[in-house]
Amino acid sequence: MQPEPAQNPDTVAGLGEFGFIERITGGRPQPSTTLLGPGDDAAVVAAPDGRVVTSTDVLVEGVHFRLDWSSPEQVGAKAVAVNVADVAAMGAVPTGLLVGLACPPTLTAEIADRMTEGMWQEASRAGVGVVGGDVVSAGSIVISVTALGSLQGREPVTRSGARVGDxxxxxxxxxxxxxxxxxxxxxxxxxxxxxxxxxxxxxxxxxxxxxxxxxxxxxxxxxxxxxxxxxxxxxxxxxxxxxxxxxxxxxxxxxxxxxxxxxxxxxxxxxxxxxxxxxxxxxxxxxxxxxxxxxxxxxxxxxxxxxxxxxxxxxxxxxxx
Amino acid sequence: MQPEPAQNPDTVAGLGEFGFIERITGGRPQPSTTLLGPGDDAAVVAAPDGRVVTSTDVLVEGVHFRLDWSSPEQVGAKAVAVNVADVAAMGAVPTGLLVGLACPPTLTAEIADRMTEGMWQEASRAGVGVVGGDVVSAGSIVISVTALGSLQGREPVTRSGARVGDxxxxxxxxxxxxxxxxxxxxxxxxxxxxxxxxxxxxxxxxxxxxxxxxxxxxxxxxxxxxxxxxxxxxxxxxxxxxxxxxxxxxxxxxxxxxxxxxxxxxxxxxxxxxxxxxxxxxxxxxxxxxxxxxxxxxxxxxxxxxxxxxxxxxxxxxxxx
Incomplete structure (x- = not known):
């Protein structure tokens, strides 16, 4: 609620909010479904059949991952993977990701960059881009990813359609x-x-x-x-x-x-x-x-x-x- | 990473993950744009003109709000408001919200319910529903909201279109x-x-x-x-x-x-x-x-x-x- 003084340039605090967002999203190739990418109040993603599939998962340091057990790249990739898997489970293909990242201001820029790299690697594997997000300071690392997807004209495959004999x-x-x-x-x-x-x-x-x-x-x-x-x-x-x-x-x-x-x-x-x-x-x-x-x-x-x-x-x- | 023992039933830990999610989303009226609401791997939201506007904001306890300064209802409402405002700023109407909530397992169910009530009140004011989300344990409260919106056939109003003389x-x-x-x-x-x-x-x-x-x-x-x-x-x-x-x-x-x-x-x-x-x-x-x-x-x-x-x-x- 109050501005904090500039800090070590090797930390995310040193990068600044906008500098950090630029590191996450700048210069990355976006798939054709990204109609308007990062940098505005909101992104615009294609929803060719008039519907969008969407899911959110939150990963918390010490609960869902430990940086002494996993590399930053693996943590970033996991945050993307668990969300895209939810979209896939509806029978949909992913079309966009939003990342909300809360982290201590003292997190090193190197770790933040590596986490971001892991997100993009997994996003690329899934054929999707990070179209928007938010970065804020917090006591520990909390990564919230929202995935969007397209059903390509099909009906969603829900949990409720199983029939006796299947x-x-x-x-x-x-x-x-x-x-x-x-x-x-x-x-x-x-x-x-x-x-x-x-x-x-x-x-x-x-x-x-x-x-x-x-x-x-x-x-x-x-x-x-x-x-x-x-x-x-x-x-x-x-x-x-x-x-x-x-x-x-x-x-x-x-x-x-x-x-x-x-x-x-x-x-x-x-x-x-x-x-x-x-x-x-x-x-x-x-x-x-x-x-x-x-x-x-x-x-x-x-x-x-x-x-x-x-x-x-x-x-x-x-x-x- | 490990199951924790059942705790005080008056806390979110006592409600359990699925019980808490049910409290957030159960029995709430959804607008017609919600084609498939909470309860599956992902939700499905209408995108009538073949595009979806989307934005994420993260609010952190002690950084963006203080529960001794704001009521839980106000915190919940604020988390929704700041996101829907981003969608509005593109010239779009909101069509769906996803909520990622990280909070201490000891958070009382009463505070969680009141926060949820504030989210729904503001969502209702904006004509939109909470279509999905995730709740996880963390050291402090982190609320991540993703808003979806429809441009209703219009072009997005970006930050880049201002012309000399406007x-x-x-x-x-x-x-x-x-x-x-x-x-x-x-x-x-x-x-x-x-x-x-x-x-x-x-x-x-x-x-x-x-x-x-x-x-x-x-x-x-x-x-x-x-x-x-x-x-x-x-x-x-x-x-x-x-x-x-x-x-x-x-x-x-x-x-x-x-x-x-x-x-x-x-x-x-x-x-x-x-x-x-x-x-x-x-x-x-x-x-x-x-x-x-x-x-x-x-x-x-x-x-x-x-x-x-x-x-x-x-x-x-x-x-x-």
Whole structure:
């Protein structure tokens, strides 16, 4: 509420608000969907079919990431990835990102630049640009990203369309982030594949629109854990879902890590969050797009079971619970 | 990164993440532009002319608001108001809001509910709904709001269209928030009108589209202070702007408060931020919509002057500077 004195030029305070915004958005190539990019009161993004898909996620230092566990690039990339995955889970392609960044004035410009670089790298991987944002000072780092997307004329694939007799399928990695978290929590830094998976997910963005085209009846981004997120589909669709444990892909790397730590790799796969794979239901006659793996079926009733029985261990987790 | 134990049911931690989200979005009426509301991976909002205007602002406790100075309702309303004002400044009408809320798990449910109520009250005043969001735990309260809007077929009114010979006009209150901040900073709580203006701005949302219809060539939301924000138009449009001090409205209430505090009310009007009035340029022959007040002119050159001379005191402020 009061101006603060100019500070060290190597910090974001030294860059100044407008200087920092320029570092985030200046000189970056924007896709054709960006009709008016950063620099005005608001941006303008194309919404070719007259609708826009939109979602917001907030990442907090110490809660969603730790800068001693992840590089600034990985933190920036993760903030983008978790949001674009939500858009993909509706069957949409991303068209724009807005970034709200709160951080201490003492954050070094180097870390801020690297975080920004990670955001743009992941945005580029998703074919989208950062069209606007805000940077403010705060006691710790809070990154809020809003993703916009286009359904390209299709109906959104919601959580509520699963029908009895549909198959349940997944696309993308499951359990890897949980394995990486388990490794990091014990003070280890390797194996790099699972640790990297925790530091930044690799959602299969294009699989969302592909599933929509193939007739997916319901879809969700697996952020809380497969069983928990299938539970959201079951509730919204008023159906039961049974998962076949033997159909789940348990990668040898997860088996090895679990063995070393005395953990259960299947538990990571069934309940681990933050991988941002996609889970969807399809009519049983549908031809699934490449990479999708059938892991269960939709039945009458309610709730989620594994091999027909209740899963005994906690599934997923809520913030604060 | 780890589940936390259930806590006091009177706190947001006690509500749980999904319970809290339900409190924010459940049972609220949504306007017709909300095609798919909260509850799925993403929302779907109408973009009738094939484009969407979008802007993000972040408010941080202790930086942008203080809960001992403002009610939770005022904080919530302010978070919405500053964002919708950005959309209005493009000449657009708001069509949807997303809210990212980071807050301590110990925040009482009562304060959270009142903040939410303030958001919805202001959203309702703007004719828009909260279509989605995210709530996470953090050390202090950080509110990130993204506003979406529709240009209704018009071109966006940017900062870069001002032409030599245009008039400069303003709509909405200026200097009131600065006066309120001065009052609060000295430990007073009255007069309520100026204190209330600081606690929550009252942007003239509809004046944005009205100005666009009337042919505004450039427009900006006055968040940093009139001279600072006209400076942004001057730079973007490659013009100079001269403000006529005697044309500025200096309300008697500001004169009285300034007199009591030994301050200069015109300085508040020219440089005070956070009122979120609109400033625009119009062709000199344009018929200005109701409520707009001509306060200056666009000239050749660069920079912003008052009565043809440089303004000697600091104008506006940057975050961290």
């Amino acid at each position: 198959v349940v399928a997944v696309r993308g990695r499951l359990g890897w982030s949980a394995a990486g978290l388990a490794v990091l929590s014990r003070g280890f830094r390797s194996p790099g594949t699972v640790v990297g998976a925790h530091r930044c997910p690799q959602p299969p963005y294009q699989a969302g629109p592909e599933a929509a085209l193939a007739g997916a009846t319901a879809m969700i981004d697996v952020s809380d854990g497969l069983l928990a997120d299938l539970g959201h589909i079951a509730v919204s669709s008023s159906v039961a879902i049974d998962v076949w444990a033997e159909r789940m892909e348990v990668h040898q790397r997860l088996v090895d890590v679990a063995s070393a730590l005395g953990s259960d790799p299947l538990h990571w796969v069934l309940t681990g969050g933050e991988d941002h794979a996609l889970a969807a239901t399809f009519p049983s006659a549908a031809a699934l797009p490449p990479g999708w793996r059938v892991v269960g079926t939709v039945k009458e009733g309610s709730g989620v079971t594994v091999n027909g029985r209740a899963y005994e261990r906690p599934v997923g987790w809520e913030h604060w619970r | 008039v400069v006009a303003v709509r909405g209150r200026l200097g009131w928030s600065a006066a309120g901040l001065a009052v609060l900073s000295r430990g007073f709580r009255s007069p309520g009108t100026v204190v209330g203006a600081h606690r929550c701005p009252q942007p003239p949302y509809q004046a944005g589209p009205e100005a666009a219809l009337a042919g505004a060539t450039a427009m900006i939301d006055v968040s940093d202070g009139l001279l600072a924000d006209l400076g942004h138009i001057a730079v973007s449009s490659s013009v100079a702007i001269d403000v006529w001090a005697e044309r500025m409205e200096v309300h008697q209430r500001l004169v009285d408060v300034a007199s009591a505090l030994g301050s200069d009310p015109l300085h508040w009007v020219l440089t005070g931020g956070e009122d979120h009035a609109l400033a625009a340029t119009f062709p000199s022959a344009a018929a200005l919509p109701p409520g707009w007040r001509v306060v200056g002119t666009v000239k050749e050159g660069s920079g912003v002057t008052v009565n043809g001379r440089a303004y000697e005191r600091p104008v506006g402020w940057e975050h961290w500077r």
